[in-house]
Amino acid sequence: MAEIILDKVTKRYPDGALAVSDVDIxxxxxxxxxxxxxxxCGKSTTLNMIAGLEDITSGELRIDGDRVNDRAPKxxxxxxxxxxxxxxxxxxxxxxxxFPLRLAKVDKKVVxxxxxxxxxxxxxxxxxxxxxxxxxxxxxxxxxxxxxxxxSPKAFLMDEPLSNLDAKxxxxxxxSVSKLQxxxxxxxxxxxxxxxxxxxxxxRVVVMRGGHVQQIGSPQFLYEQPVNLFVAGFIGSPxxxxxxxxxxxxxxxxxxxxxxxTDRIRRLLEGGSAPREVIMGLRPEHFEDARLVDEPGxxxxxxxxVLESMGSDKYAYFAVEGEAAMAAELEELAAESGTAEMADxxxxxxxxxxxxxxxxxxxxxxxxxxxxxxxxxDPSDGRTLTYVE
Amino acid sequence: xxxxxxxxxxxxxxxxxxxxxAPAALVMLAVTAYPIVYSIWLSLQRYDLRFPAERQFVWxxxxxxxLTNSYWWTAFGVTSLITAVSVAIELVLGMALALVMHRxxxxxxxxRTVALIPYGIVTVVAAFSWRYAWDENTGYLTxxxxxxxxxxxxxxxxxxxxxxxxxxxxxxMALLLMAGLALVPDDLLRAASMDGATPWQRFTKVILPVMxxxxxxxxxxxxxxxxxxxxxxxxxxSGAQETGSVSMQTYNNLIRGLNLGIGSTMSVLIFIAxxxxxxxxxxxxxxxxxxxxDGGKR
Numbered sequence: 001m002a003e004i005i006l007d008k009v010t011k012r013y014p015d016g017a018l019a020v021s022d023v024d025i026x027x028x029x030x031x032x033x034x035x036x037x038x039x040x041c042g043k044s045t046t047l048n049m050i051a052g053l054e055d056i057t058s059g060e061l062r063i064d065g066d067r068v069n070d071r072a073p074k075x076x077x078x079x080x081x082x083x084x085x086x087x088x089x090x091x092x093x094x095x096x097x098x099f100p101l102r103l104a105k106v107d108k109k110v111v112x113x114x115x116x117x118x119x120x121x122x123x124x125x126x127x128x129x130x131x132x133x134x135x136x137x138x139x140x141x142x143x144x145x146x147x148x149x150x151x152s153p154k155a156f157l158m159d160e161p162l163s164n165l166d167a168k169x170x171x172x173x174x175x176s177v178s179k180l181q182x183x184x185x186x187x188x189x190x191x192x193x194x195x196x197x198x199x200x201x202x203x204r205v206v207v208m209r210g211g212h213v214q215q216i217g218s219p220q221f222l223y224e225q226p227v228n229l230f231v232a233g234f235i236g237s238p239x240x241x242x243x244x245x246x247x248x249x250x251x252x253x254x255x256x257x258x259x260x261x262t263d264r265i266r267r268l269l270e271g272g273s274a275p276r277e278v279i280m281g282l283r284p285e286h287f288e289d290a291r292l293v294d295e296p297g298x299x300x301x302x303x304x305x306v307l308e309s310m311g312s313d314k315y316a317y318f319a320v321e322g323e324a325a326m327a328a329e330l331e332e333l334a335a336e337s338g339t340a341e342m343a344d345x346x347x348x349x350x351x352x353x354x355x356x357x358x359x360x361x362x363x364x365x366x367x368x369x370x371x372x373x374x375x376x377x378d379p380s381d382g383r384t385l386t387y388v389e
Numbered sequence: 390x391x392x393x394x395x396x397x398x399x400x401x402x403x404x405x406x407x408x409x410x411a412p413a414a415l416v417m418l419a420v421t422a423y424p425i426v427y428s429i430w431l432s433l434q435r436y437d438l439r440f441p442a443e444r445q446f447v448w449x450x451x452x453x454x455x456l457t458n459s460y461w462w463t464a465f466g467v468t469s470l471i472t473a474v475s476v477a478i479e480l481v482l483g484m485a486l487a488l489v490m491h492r493x494x495x496x497x498x499x500x501r502t503v504a505l506i507p508y509g510i511v512t513v514v515a516a517f518s519w520r521y522a523w524d525e526n527t528g529y530l531t532x533x534x535x536x537x538x539x540x541x542x543x544x545x546x547x548x549x550x551x552x553x554x555x556x557x558x559x560x561x562m563a564l565l566l567m568a569g570l571a572l573v574p575d576d577l578l579r580a581a582s583m584d585g586a587t588p589w590q591r592f593t594k595v596i597l598p599v600m601x602x603x604x605x606x607x608x609x610x611x612x613x614x615x616x617x618x619x620x621x622x623x624x625x626x627s628g629a630q631e632t633g634s635v636s637m638q639t640y641n642n643l644i645r646g647l648n649l650g651i652g653s654t655m656s657v658l659i660f661i662a663x664x665x666x667x668x669x670x671x672x673x674x675x676x677x678x679x680x681x682x683d684g685g686k687r
Contacts, residue, residue: 088595100584
């Protein structure tokens, strides 16, 4: 059990490349923290610095109050689970799990007892004498977890531990990782590029981009109060819709029509100096088939381009005329998701409608949305204008 | 049609495969199988070119002659000694060199090229330079160690032969081992560090077991090669002071003595010894990849 503190931790490679810059994270004892971000954002480097596999260029890493910058990995009492599982191919499952204990010269009986206990927790008892080469992906992943838990370390570090599993197993293992962490109560730092994993697993999520921390907070908080365009676009699936908009006399001029700002949003904008041109963000679930809503709100009519029926609800895609919202963050997000080339002028809106909606592909639909749920961003630096202090 | 029968397409493919292999198989038969069979045939005859009239089929008489001869066993002992000692030293030095080449960050190409120079020099040329270095009159190494004519002393000569052999083949060993090192995933070593392994423990408990197949292949190649040692001995001592290997004995009987029967018998015996070595390596140590449940044996 341990508290881990990253204090202005920076990683600069010998060739001058800055991988991680001034990262401040305070991880409480027993907390489950997720580092999430697109590839190359520095999340794995950060994890490796905590592990001791990478040197820290500047800043301080403290575990339980002790500065550990210069301590070898083996002296930090931290266990790590790798994306590749990194199981020793020449050892049986039992030997793999016992390896850290044997190196620590733990008594043989204790080793056996601990390995068997871990095997029971992870449902590996009948595989103890097999070699990793003969196990399935899910079983290997569990062995890797077992090797981490046998020695009851101060903290677990997990580097995309579920990425090599197929989708169904990944969802299953996600639950067991979460249960296991809660059961053991061990401080855990978990790296992933998958925002769904981040949202479902962590007590707190750290969103990283280009070596910088963008925002730290509970999944729900990040979802509701993203500090900038990047976090807004990265968290949530399908992701937030962004449209260019103009602010004029308390009204918002958007490609979906003009509508007055709600009192709440007007108050939020009062303090700062909002630019006249902004980017409006609206999550898919804040739209609804206008036929099914009696509440006041804004509405527009558009042609349904594609309709995906998920059973529980329907995703309707609309094309919006005019310029698409432009900002560096949005371009980066598009590049990450591979949708950069798809934008052929104008933008697309995804809406999640109730299953009762009678939207049909190619037909016009009157769509309602809640103007109080919008987020506004400054296109010049991507910062939100509607942040609740 | 039953499931086991091949479809027409598969059959045609198989036929084509056989046809494509045929030329290579024929060449192998001509250059390998024929000489082997012919030397076995010769080894069963009394056949001395100095007395061609006495040529006669004698079954295994030659084998009895050779295997009861003390010169043969001396040579066999010398060969085994040189093989065991040189391969052991080569393994250690080769592993060290492989680690250096594998870990080198700057001027990788240069380091590897330099390390490989000895292997690129013709063995006979290298052997001559060793001979001059240890010569009693002109040798700088002789001077350096204050020795007198080391190549005429049996122990010293064997040492020099082994040294020349090691110097020559360490790069080859290192090259084979480096290929094995590349097979050890970085993550495995990182995991071992996290699990608390010291660098030495990482080497002995992770790197060595994982690259065991590569080590066995390297050892096998070098052992078989070393057992047939000839050129270094030929140049350095010509087998004087009982420093001759089995190959030297064969050469002396077959080419110098013109005794085709005895010479061929020795060739066949070397062939058998080498085959046995290979068999032992593959069966006893197991050359299968690690990670299979059957303990690496097939």
